[in-house]
Amino acid sequence: MSPKQKRLLTRIIVALVIFFAIIIVEEAGLLRAAFGSPGDVYAEFALFLIPYLIAGYDVIASAFRNLFRGHALDEDFLMTVATFGAFALVLFPHTEPHMAEGAAVMLFFQVGELFQSYAVDKSRKSIADMMDIAPEFANVMEEGKLKQVDPFELAPDDEFIVMPGERIPLDGVILTGDSQIDTAALTGESVPRTARPGDEVISGCVNLTGKLTVRATKPFEDSTVSRILELVENAAEKKAHTENFITRFARVYTPIVVGVAAVLAIVPPLLLGGDWADWVLRGLTFLVVSCPCALVISVPLSFFGGIGGASRLGILVKGSNYLEALGSTETVVFDKTGTLTDGTFAVTELACAPGVTEAELVATAAAAEAFSTHPIAQSVRAYGDAMANGERPAANAAPLAERVRDVREVSGQGVEAVVDGRMVLVGNGKLMAAHGVPFQATDAAGTVLYVAADGAFLGTIVIADTIKPTAARAIADLHAAGVKKTVMLTGDRTDVAASVAARLGIDEVHAELLPQDKVAEVEKLLAATERDTRGKGKLAFVGDGINDAPVLTRADIGIAMGAMGSDAAIEAADIVLMNDNPDDIAKAIDVARRTMRIVWQNIIFALGIKFAVLILAAFGIANMWMAVFADVGVAVIAILNAMRAMNVKRYEKR
Numbered sequence: 001m002s003p004k005q006k007r008l009l010t011r012i013i014v015a016l017v018i019f020f021a022i023i024i025v026e027e028a029g030l031l032r033a034a035f036g037s038p039g040d041v042y043a044e045f046a047l048f049l050i051p052y053l054i055a056g057y058d059v060i061a062s063a064f065r066n067l068f069r070g071h072a073l074d075e076d077f078l079m080t081v082a083t084f085g086a087f088a089l090v091l092f093p094h095t096e097p098h099m100a101e102g103a104a105v106m107l108f109f110q111v112g113e114l115f116q117s118y119a120v121d122k123s124r125k126s127i128a129d130m131m132d133i134a135p136e137f138a139n140v141m142e143e144g145k146l147k148q149v150d151p152f153e154l155a156p157d158d159e160f161i162v163m164p165g166e167r168i169p170l171d172g173v174i175l176t177g178d179s180q181i182d183t184a185a186l187t188g189e190s191v192p193r194t195a196r197p198g199d200e201v202i203s204g205c206v207n208l209t210g211k212l213t214v215r216a217t218k219p220f221e222d223s224t225v226s227r228i229l230e231l232v233e234n235a236a237e238k239k240a241h242t243e244n245f246i247t248r249f250a251r252v253y254t255p256i257v258v259g260v261a262a263v264l265a266i267v268p269p270l271l272l273g274g275d276w277a278d279w280v281l282r283g284l285t286f287l288v289v290s291c292p293c294a295l296v297i298s299v300p301l302s303f304f305g306g307i308g309g310a311s312r313l314g315i316l317v318k319g320s321n322y323l324e325a326l327g328s329t330e331t332v333v334f335d336k337t338g339t340l341t342d343g344t345f346a347v348t349e350l351a352c353a354p355g356v357t358e359a360e361l362v363a364t365a366a367a368a369e370a371f372s373t374h375p376i377a378q379s380v381r382a383y384g385d386a387m388a389n390g391e392r393p394a395a396n397a398a399p400l401a402e403r404v405r406d407v408r409e410v411s412g413q414g415v416e417a418v419v420d421g422r423m424v425l426v427g428n429g430k431l432m433a434a435h436g437v438p439f440q441a442t443d444a445a446g447t448v449l450y451v452a453a454d455g456a457f458l459g460t461i462v463i464a465d466t467i468k469p470t471a472a473r474a475i476a477d478l479h480a481a482g483v484k485k486t487v488m489l490t491g492d493r494t495d496v497a498a499s500v501a502a503r504l505g506i507d508e509v510h511a512e513l514l515p516q517d518k519v520a521e522v523e524k525l526l527a528a529t530e531r532d533t534r535g536k537g538k539l540a541f542v543g544d545g546i547n548d549a550p551v552l553t554r555a556d557i558g559i560a561m562g563a564m565g566s567d568a569a570i571e572a573a574d575i576v577l578m579n580d581n582p583d584d585i586a587k588a589i590d591v592a593r594r595t596m597r598i599v600w601q602n603i604i605f606a607l608g609i610k611f612a613v614l615i616l617a618a619f620g621i622a623n624m625w626m627a628v629f630a631d632v633g634v635a636v637i638a639i640l641n642a643m644r645a646m647n648v649k650r651y652e653k654r
Helices: 003-027 030-035 039-068 075-091 099-131 224-235 241-272 276-290 293-312 320-326 358-368 375-388 429-434 471-480 494-504 515-533 546-554 567-572 584-618 624-646
Strands: 138-142 145-149 159-162 172-176 179-182 193-195 212-216 315-317 329-335 341-352 404-410 414-419 422-427 447-453 456-467 485-489 508-510 538-543 557-561 575-577
Touching (some): 075 276, 293 315, 293 320, 315 584, 320 557, 341 375, 358 375, 358 422, 375 456, 429 447, 456 494, 471 494, 485 494, 515 538, 515 546
Parallel strands (some): 485 508, 538 557, 557 575
Antiparallel strands (some): 138 145, 315 575
């Protein structure tokens, strides 16, 4: 609790003690015994004025300040006028005094303000925690000594040192050192990541165990931490349609009810000869009930809480308008490579000819591909190295330079090389056919490499982009969350795309697309979603690459993979998944829908209670105590309900 909140709480407690002491004295008849009648009424007036001013002097001061500035019709003004009126009823003879109600209105209004302040601080804390990720300095070596400099002073390719316990100041690549990296503040991951030379690290993470020397790959202003801070700072500026509606509603609603309260207090006594005190009290009660603070506070607080809760999960939402749209998502469209798959090739299947072992097949292919820089070749070599370090070592451990000669890459077909004195072919069916090698064709999904030696077919190696471990669960969770359709768009081959879609349970797939084709497909899906949901449903697109930026912008909601995603994709997206985990999409949708349920619960509850008590007040049935509940009580309940949007513990356990 902040010092300001503690001071307000102290004032409320002191005022409440005095308030109830006066009630006890009054009920015991001590005021009448001491001052007689009507002196006891004026004594009561003076006594109740004490807790009233202790609790609400700042509200009164704010009301008068705003009045002179031309901003009169706010909750401070409404509370001040209503409570002044309650105390002023003492001027009407033969009227039941209402000083206690006036003091109570101010007291409980301040209780509501305290709840509001605490709730806002609590929801702001989860977002403010993100602001703490900003590194204050970077260590550089100058003349053999470590010197702390501003991260802004470093440029790409500059080297800096990160000691254990320090935050990584810039995105970069580790040159020397091994350590554990805490990425929880950025990605929501509770388990530290292992970092070794050659690994990429992102700014804002904490180096836990070892000293690291890092080469910067980006200037500080373009680093991950800078982008995150910019997203967080700008999020509050983008309000949801519901939030904007409540703001506009309050601007129209408040002057209307103030006018109705004035008419209710003045017109009946003038035209109908009614009792002034009775009608003034009805007008004051109407005024207290009319205060829209329950809506004006709880609705933005709900969105703020939802955004803060999502940030704790490593999901950055750029504004409450995107959170609102996400809650109406009916169609989720995915890019494949880097989004549902790791974007790295790996051997996924081996098929050996009779009499050939897997170790022999892979070792032969890896040797032929030894000097190629193609990603396919690198995947084969990596798999061969893994087998060599496992239980099935490659047969020949001599240096490759001695074993491999006459390497020739055949464009569009594969590679030819002499390995251990044998003519080895590694490539597609065209290469086999060109050399007259009979082979067993396969329709496996992925890149198929046929391997032959001295004209004899050795077997098949299938290489494919590896699917992320959480991708299948992500699709299942989206369907469970009520998403009607999942779609995959990719530039990959149709057979590969269909295989991935089938394994993940995706409803629809479109393959062999250029970037402009993806935009055209999204246009069709947007039209279909709008038609099927009568304009209520939204379409979200999830991507990570530079070529995804146009589609991210065109979709109703663009979702980018943040940790490894491109700068262009993150810039174009409305929501960023810092953990690069597709399973977080279902969590984000669930958080958004839960937030929207809370928002509408507060709107319906607050308006329902207020309109009911307003009608009762107009007919003289509702008293000032009911007005206190309809205003402060409803506001406190709505604020407590709004605070539920911050609770994301159940998602953290998944």
